Amino acid sequence: MGLQNSKKLFSDAIKNNYAIGAFNFVNLETLSAILDAATELNSPVIVQCSTGAIKYAGIEAIEAMVKAKTKNLQVILNLDHGKTFEDCKNAVDHGFTNVMIDASHLSFEENIALTKQVVEYAHSKGVTVEAELGVLAGVEDEVSASADDAKYTNPLQAKEFVERTGVDSLAIAIGTSHGTHKFSGEAKLRFDILSEIEKQLPNFPLVLHGASSIPQNMVKLAEQYGATLKGANGIPEEMLREATTKHNVVKVNVDSDLRISFTAGVREILTTKPETVDMREYLKQGKKYVTEVVKNKMTTVFNSANKA
């Protein structure tokens, strides 16, 4: 119970064919919304902050909030997309139980060297490490591209990478991408590459970034109250189910779905109650929709309810 590293939960998820949602938060409202869903469903959960979220909220505040709210839950606190050794060390030193070093934009050898340095420090403190091989389209390559341009993970390199770094989980590129607009044409994931990676790395925990489904009911609600999200689309839920139940994808990253739902709730109240200046009224509605979306993922996509 409580905060923990990824070891026990990932091996249980692989054995029992479920996945653990990794949800981004940036403040008390988004953190509480995610943890409310985990509590109601008795589900393990990963809560994660990007370096941008840490800059926004402050790492001491994040550490205190998460510690205070997770005592009776199975929770991993993850640093999302750490770019440097210092980013990861800072997170380890402030109670994060898993850190991601994202050196996927560097050369293979440089990625190995930096990941290894993070693994050595994190493991010495009992913290597990996620790394990434392959490049997702979108924010990671700093161009506005669709998933069609992704540089997929090379399965043979994946095996060598894991062996040489000692990393605990690996984020792979098979066609997902960050953000609210993922496919210009038909949605497509490279399950053939995923299977090849698994042949090279049997029973090894794999991670999917950029895995929001962009729920159209929330898109419509946000648009009804003034958001402009034309053409927003995500990874179809049945593809995520395939990746998590038939393959070793045990961590699925979701941020955009929560951003859209929270925004929808806030916009709704600001529009329907223009007289309100009580922040709690509209934040509460944003929170409510985030909890709904997270609960839906846990039950219908990740199959993680009652696994805590």
Ligand code: G3H
């Ligand atoms: O993968 C990126 C996450 O969605 C976090 O985004 O850096 O804007 O907080 P952010």
Ligand code: 13P
């Ligand atoms: P989405 O933009 O698909 O929510 O991806 C989030 C993510 O990968 C965070 O690391």
Ligand code: ZN
């Ligand atoms: Zn990501």
